[in-house]
Amino acid sequence: MQRTQMTWEDTPNNRSIDLEVHWQMTAEGISIEDVTPIRVLLRSDETPKNSIGVHTPGGRRMLSRLIDHQSVAANIAEKELAWA
Numbered sequence: 001m002q003r004t005q006m007t008w009e010d011t012p013n014n015r016s017i018d019l020e021v022h023w024q025m026t027a028e029g030i031s032i033e034d035v036t037p038i039r040v041l042l043r044s045d046e047t048p049k050n051s052i053g054v055h056t057p058g059g060r061r062m063l064s065r066l067i068d069h070q071s072v073a074a075n076i077a078e079k080e081l082a083w084a
Contacts, residue, residue, distance in 0.1 A: 008068070
């Protein structure tokens with residue numbers, strides 16, 4: 001199993017979420033084993049950027065449900081193919 005840190009753009013909610021992703025390569029492609037949100041960067045035209053750490057299991061579960069795992073897998077595949 002491999003571990004990658006990346007940022008997922010949550011455009012509808014105007015924020016970015018820093019993630020730690022545990023994944024592995026399979027015959028079918030990339031299999032996401034676990035996604036852990038680490039930090040949320042809020043963006044707004046009216047206020048400066050705010051960064052909030054995600055420290056509680058409940059907060060991590062809530063954000064994990066929002067994350068599009070297919071786009072995370074596609075992002076990892078793109079990075080891995082760039083190295084090949």
